[in-house]
Amino acid sequence: MRALKAILVASAMLPATYAGAADLEVTHWWTSGGEAAAVKELAKAFDATGNKWIDGAIAGSGGTARPIMISRITGGDPMGATQFNHGRQAEELAQSGLMRDLTAVAEKEKWKDIIKPASLLDSCTINGKIYCAPVNIHSWQWLWLSNAAFKTAGVAVPKNWNEFVAAAPALEKAGIIPLAIGGQPWQSTGAFNVLMIAISGKDVFQKVFADKDAKVAAGPEIAKVFKAADDARRMSKGSNVQDWNQATNMVITGKAGGQIMGDWAQGEFALANQKAGVDYTCLPGLGVNEVISTDGDAFYFPLLKDAEKSKAQEVLASTIVSPGVQVAFNLKKGSLPIRGDIDLAAANDCMKKGLEILAKGNVVRSTNQLMSADSQKQLEDLFSEFFAKPAMTPDAAQKRFAEIIAAAD
Amino acid sequence: MANISTLNTTAAGLDAVSGRLGSGPSGARPRKVLSQRNIILYGLLIVAALYYLLPLYVMIVTSMKGMPEIRLGNIFSPPMEITFEPWAKAWASACTGLNCDGLSRGFWNSVRILVPSVVVSIAVASVSGYALANWRFKGSDVFFSILIVGAFIPYQVMIYPIVILLRELGIYGTLTGLIIVHTIFGMPILTLLFRNYFTSLPEELFKAARIDGAGFWQIFLRIMLPMSLPIFVVAMILQVTGIWNDFLFGVVFTRPDSYPMTVQLNNIVNSVQGVKEYNVNMAATLLTGAVPLIVYFVSGRLFVRGIAAGAVKG
Amino acid sequence: MSTRATASAQPGIGAGSGSSSSSGSRAATRRPNQLFRNLNSKIASIPMILVAVCVFLGGTLWTVVYSFTNSKLLPRSSFVGLDQYYRLWDAPRWVISIQNLAIYGVLSLIFSLAIGFLLAALMDQKIRFENTFRTIFLYPFALSFIVTGLVWQWILNPEYGVQSIVRSLGWSTFTFDPLYDSSIVIYGVLIAGLWQGTGLVMCLMLAGLRGIDEDIWKASRVDGIPMWRTYLFIVIPMMRPVFITTLVIIASGIVKVYDLVVAQTSGGPGIASEVPAKYVYDYMFQAQNLGQGFAASTMMLLTVAIIVVPWAYLEFGGKKRG
Numbered sequence A: 001m002r003a004l005k006a007i008l009v010a011s012a013m014l015p016a017t018y019a020g021a022a023d024l025e026v027t028h029w030w031t032s033g034g035e036a037a038a039v040k041e042l043a044k045a046f047d048a049t050g051n052k053w054i055d056g057a058i059a060g061s062g063g064t065a066r067p068i069m070i071s072r073i074t075g076g077d078p079m080g081a082t083q084f085n086h087g088r089q090a091e092e093l094a095q096s097g098l099m100r101d102l103t104a105v106a107e108k109e110k111w112k113d114i115i116k117p118a119s120l121l122d123s124c125t126i127n128g129k130i131y132c133a134p135v136n137i138h139s140w141q142w143l144w145l146s147n148a149a150f151k152t153a154g155v156a157v158p159k160n161w162n163e164f165v166a167a168a169p170a171l172e173k174a175g176i177i178p179l180a181i182g183g184q185p186w187q188s189t190g191a192f193n194v195l196m197i198a199i200s201g202k203d204v205f206q207k208v209f210a211d212k213d214a215k216v217a218a219g220p221e222i223a224k225v226f227k228a229a230d231d232a233r234r235m236s237k238g239s240n241v242q243d244w245n246q247a248t249n250m251v252i253t254g255k256a257g258g259q260i261m262g263d264w265a266q267g268e269f270a271l272a273n274q275k276a277g278v279d280y281t282c283l284p285g286l287g288v289n290e291v292i293s294t295d296g297d298a299f300y301f302p303l304l305k306d307a308e309k310s311k312a313q314e315v316l317a318s319t320i321v322s323p324g325v326q327v328a329f330n331l332k333k334g335s336l337p338i339r340g341d342i343d344l345a346a347a348n349d350c351m352k353k354g355l356e357i358l359a360k361g362n363v364v365r366s367t368n369q370l371m372s373a374d375s376q377k378q379l380e381d382l383f384s385e386f387f388a389k390p391a392m393t394p395d396a397a398q399k400r401f402a403e404i405i406a407a408a409d
Numbered sequence B: 001m002a003n004i005s006t007l008n009t010t011a012a013g014l015d016a017v018s019g020r021l022g023s024g025p026s027g028a029r030p031r032k033v034l035s036q037r038n039i040i041l042y043g044l045l046i047v048a049a050l051y052y053l054l055p056l057y058v059m060i061v062t063s064m065k066g067m068p069e070i071r072l073g074n075i076f077s078p079p080m081e082i083t084f085e086p087w088a089k090a091w092a093s094a095c096t097g098l099n100c101d102g103l104s105r106g107f108w109n110s111v112r113i114l115v116p117s118v119v120v121s122i123a124v125a126s127v128s129g130y131a132l133a134n135w136r137f138k139g140s141d142v143f144f145s146i147l148i149v150g151a152f153i154p155y156q157v158m159i160y161p162i163v164i165l166l167r168e169l170g171i172y173g174t175l176t177g178l179i180i181v182h183t184i185f186g187m188p189i190l191t192l193l194f195r196n197y198f199t200s201l202p203e204e205l206f207k208a209a210r211i212d213g214a215g216f217w218q219i220f221l222r223i224m225l226p227m228s229l230p231i232f233v234v235a236m237i238l239q240v241t242g243i244w245n246d247f248l249f250g251v252v253f254t255r256p257d258s259y260p261m262t263v264q265l266n267n268i269v270n271s272v273q274g275v276k277e278y279n280v281n282m283a284a285t286l287l288t289g290a291v292p293l294i295v296y297f298v299s300g301r302l303f304v305r306g307i308a309a310g311a312v313k314g
Numbered sequence C: 001m002s003t004r005a006t007a008s009a010q011p012g013i014g015a016g017s018g019s020s021s022s023s024g025s026r027a028a029t030r031r032p033n034q035l036f037r038n039l040n041s042k043i044a045s046i047p048m049i050l051v052a053v054c055v056f057l058g059g060t061l062w063t064v065v066y067s068f069t070n071s072k073l074l075p076r077s078s079f080v081g082l083d084q085y086y087r088l089w090d091a092p093r094w095v096i097s098i099q100n101l102a103i104y105g106v107l108s109l110i111f112s113l114a115i116g117f118l119l120a121a122l123m124d125q126k127i128r129f130e131n132t133f134r135t136i137f138l139y140p141f142a143l144s145f146i147v148t149g150l151v152w153q154w155i156l157n158p159e160y161g162v163q164s165i166v167r168s169l170g171w172s173t174f175t176f177d178p179l180y181d182s183s184i185v186i187y188g189v190l191i192a193g194l195w196q197g198t199g200l201v202m203c204l205m206l207a208g209l210r211g212i213d214e215d216i217w218k219a220s221r222v223d224g225i226p227m228w229r230t231y232l233f234i235v236i237p238m239m240r241p242v243f244i245t246t247l248v249i250i251a252s253g254i255v256k257v258y259d260l261v262v263a264q265t266s267g268g269p270g271i272a273s274e275v276p277a278k279y280v281y282d283y284m285f286q287a288q289n290l291g292q293g294f295a296a297s298t299m300m301l302l303t304v305a306i307i308v309v310p311w312a313y314l315e316f317g318g319k320k321r322g
Helices: A003-013 A033-047 A061-074 A091-095 A105-110 A118-124 A145-155 A163-174 A185-210 A214-218 A220-235 A244-252 A265-271 A307-321 A323-333 A350-361 A373-388 A393-408 B004-022 B036-062 B067-071 B086-092 B104-134 B140-150 B155-169 B175-200 B203-211 B216-227 B229-245 B247-252 B261-268 B277-311 C001-007 C018-030 C039-044 C046-066 C083-090 C090-123 C129-142 C144-157 C162-168 C185-210 C214-222 C226-237 C240-255 C259-264 C276-286 C290-316
Strands: A025-027 A052-057 A079-087 A133-134 A144-146 A177-179 A255-262 A279-286 A297-300
Touching: A025 A033, A025 A061, A025 A307, A033 A052, A033 A177, A033 A265, A033 A307, A033 A323, A061 A079, A061 A091, A061 B155, A061 B247, A061 B261, A079 A214, A079 C018, A091 C129, A105 A307, A105 B004, A105 C214, A118 A133, A118 A297, A133 A307, A144 A145, A144 A163, A144 A244, A145 A163, A145 A265, A163 A177, A163 A185, A163 A220, A163 A255, A177 A220, A185 A214, A185 A220, A185 A255, A185 A373, A214 A220, A214 A393, A220 A373, A220 A393, A244 A255, A244 A265, A279 A350, A297 A307, A307 A323, A350 C144, A373 C090, A373 C276, B036 B086, B036 B277, B036 C090, B036 C129, B036 C144, B067 B277, B086 B277, B086 C214, B104 B140, B104 B216, B104 B229, B104 B261, B104 C039, B104 C046, B140 B175, B155 B175, B155 B247, B155 C046, B155 C214, B155 C226, B155 C276, B155 C290, B175 B229, B175 B247, B175 C046, B175 C240, B216 C039, B229 B261, B229 C144, B247 B261, B261 B277, B261 C144, B277 C046, B277 C129, B277 C144, B277 C185, C039 C046, C046 C290, C083 C090, C083 C290, C090 C129, C090 C185, C090 C240, C090 C276, C129 C185, C144 C185, C144 C259, C185 C240, C185 C259, C226 C240, C240 C290
Parallel strands: A025 A052, A025 A079, A177 A255
Antiparallel strands: A079 A297, A133 A297, A144 A255, A144 A279
C-alpha cells in the first residue's frame, strides 16, 4: 500500500515530459568509495528524466567485470548500458552489430564540437558511426606523495622522480616503503608506461605504442626506462598489497612514501579528508614531463529490441554528456570532464593542474586506445613478472618487451 | 526437502537392508583408556582438528572485532570487545555500487537458484545412473566415459560454448538456463555416484522385480528409490555445496536482479572502500557459508553412510 | 507406463541388469529391432547423452576447431594454423602455469590421499566423539574456494598472520610469507587447497574402511600381522574402488583449480602462482583473444584426454567388472 502510494506521489511530482519511461540496467565496475559516490550522481540525473537506473555493479576491477558484460551481450541478454574504458574494448561488439549506433544523438547535440580532446570521440567511432558516450578523462601520469612520510624521514618532499629516487634510502631507514605498488598486474604495467612518458617523452611513447616500432622498443631510450623501472622495483619491495586503493592507503597513512597511480587515487585522498598540498603532494608527469594521457571511461549501449528502452538509452547517453552531470560526476570521481566548455571552480589543486595540462593540449592517447587488449595483457604478464621477480634483469625484460611490441596489434 | 527426522528414521531402517554398509568402526579394538596408543591416537586427531579449526576460529573472532582492534595486528587473539556490527553490516548495509543492502538481497536469489537446480540435477543424474547400472544398452558406457572425462574440463573453457548454446535455445539469462547449466556440470560426478550405488544394490531385488513384470520406471520408483536415501543425501550435499558456492555461472548466466549471494560476497570482499574491512569480510564469508555448513552439521552422519554406499562399490 | 514396461521386460530376465549385460547384448544382436530394445532406458538416458555429446564432446570439438583461428573477442573462422600454439608455448606465463599445476597436482594428490587415509584410519579405531571429529574435518568442504582463499590469504599474511604472531613471541627473524615469496607461493596455495579438500577424502576413505569385512581384521590379528602391514597390503588393495572414485574427484578438482588461486593470490606475486585454467580465462575474456584461450584449453583437454580416456575406458567401458 505504502509502496503504491509512493509511486503515485512520485509520478505526480515528475514533470510529465516523458511518456515512455523505462528501467535501464547499467553495469559498471565502480565500487570504491569515491567511485560509488560518482555513480550516484549519474543515477540521480538519469532518474530525474523519469527513467530508472538499475545498478549492476560488479566489483573487482574491469578484469572481473568485462568478461561478464561481454558474455551477456554475446549471449543475447544484454544490459541497457555498460561501462568500458576508452579504447578498443568494445570494438568487435560494435562491428558485429551488437551495439547501438548513437550517431543521431551525437549529431543532434553536436558532440563533435564539445567533446575535448577529439581523440575521445575517435575511440567511440567505428566505421564512421559513434557507438559510445565518453563520461570522463582519467590520466595515469601522477606521482602521489605522502608529506608526512617525508617529514618522518627528515627529507624534503621531492619535486620530481629523480629527487624521489634519491630520497628513497632515507625513507627506508625510517621504516617506510618508498614506493607502494599493488600486486594487480595493471598497476605495475601502468607505472612502467608512466615512467616511459616521464623519462623518454611523448614521442618515444607514440613510437612504441602507436607505431609499434620494435626498434625503438629495443633501443637505448627504452633501456633508460627499464633502468628506472628497476629502481621502482627496488623501492617497492615490501608493499604487500593487492588492490590499488590499498596501496594508496599506504600513502595516506604514511606507511609508504609515494605511489604512481592515475588521478582516480585522488578520490581516496578526498575520502580520507586529506588536502592536496598539505597532506599529500601530486606530481603530474612525475614532475619531469607534464604530459597526461586520456584514459577514462565511456558508456556503450547494446542494441535492444524494446523500443522504450532504446529511447531511454539515448536519454542516458545525452545525460552523461550534459554539462551538469559532467561537473557533478567528475568532482566526485576525481576525473576530468570530457568537455572543455564547463567550469570546474570547485576542483582541487591537483585537478586544476590536470585541467591546465589538458587545456595546453599536452596529451597522449592512452594505451587502451592504442593497443589491443591482447597485446596489453601480454605486457601485463611481463611487467607483473618483472616487478615481482628481482632476478629478472632489465635487459632480459626489455628484450621481451620489444618482442611483444613487434607482434602487437 | 524432506524433514530431517524422517530422513533419520528411514536411514535407520535402511541399515537392515544394506547390512554392513552403515555398520560401525571395524579397525583394531581399543584397549585401555589411557594407554600409550590412545594418547597417540587422540593426540594426532586433536592436532589435526586444530589445523582444521584454526581458520574458522580466525573468521569468527575477526568478525566480532572492531576495525581499530584488527589494526593491532593479532588475528588469533579473542576480541576484547565483542561487536556484532560487522555482521549487521555484511547482511544489511554493505555497499556495492549504489546498492547498500549487503548480502540480504542475494540470499533469496540463491535459494531460488539452489532449490530447482538441486532437484533437477539430482533427478536427471539419478535416472542416468540407474540406466547405466541396471539397463545398460549399446553405447551407454561410451557416453558415460565421455561424461567422466567431462568432469575434468575446467568450467571456464566451457563458458563460451554454453553461452552460444543457451543463446540458440533462447534461454540465456533465465533461471531455466542457469538450472540447465548446473545440471550439466553436476552430472559427471553425480552420475558416477548413482551408478556405483545402484550397482552395489543386491541384484536379486532387481531380478525379482523383473520376474514380477515390473519395468524401467516401476523398478526405479518402487524399489530403487526407497533404498537410495543415503546416496541422495550425498548428492544433495554435494550439489547444495557446489551450487550455493558457485560464483562464475551465477554471475555470467543471470542478471543483476537475480544474482546469487556469492556475487554480493565477491562484491563486498572486493570493493575496498579505503581500508579493507576484514571484520565485515569475515562476517560476510560466514553468512554466505552458513547454508552449506548447516546442511553439513545436520546431515554429516548420513554423508559418510551415503558415500560408503556410492563410492565403495565400483 | 506399466504396459510398456512389461513389453520391454520380455527379452529375458536380468538381460538389462548390470551384472549380466554381456549376455543381454548377445541376446540383443539376435533381435531385429535393436533401437527399441531397452527403450525406456534410452529415453531416460537422453539428457545424459545430450550432455555428453552436445556439451562435453561438442563443446570440446568446437573449442579445438576455433583454437586454430585468430578469433579475438568473437569466434571467427579465419584459420591461422598452429600460430596460437607456438605463441602459447613461447609465453613464460603458460610454462609457469603448467609447472605450477604439475607441482600442485602431484603434491595435492599425494597429500590428500595420505592425509585423508591417515585421518580415516585414525577415525576407524572405535574412537569417541567420532561425529565431532568428522564434522571438524569435513566442514571446510562446505565453504567455497573464494572463502578458503580469503581466509588463508589472511592467516598467511606476514603483517597479521602466523609470521607476525611468531615474531611477537620473540623470534624476530622468523619468516613465513609464502604468499609474498615467488619461489614458494604455490605451497601456500597447496596448504589452503588441502585444508579444503582432505575432509572429503577422509570421508570417502572412512566409508571404504567401513566396507572392509571385520573378519579380515580378525584373521590378521590371529596371524599376528602388524596393523600397518594389514592396512598397506590387505586393506588398501581391497579399497581400490574407493581410491578410484576419490582419484576422479581430486584429480578433476586439481585440473580445474582456479577460484582458489584467484581468491588467494590472483596469480601473484607477479606470475608465480598462475595456473592453466586462469590463463585460459584471462586470455579468452580479459585479453579478448579467444584463439589463444582456446589453444590453451585444448592443451589442457589434450593432457586430460591422454591420462583419463584410456583409464576411463578400462574402468567403465569394455568388459564389465563384478
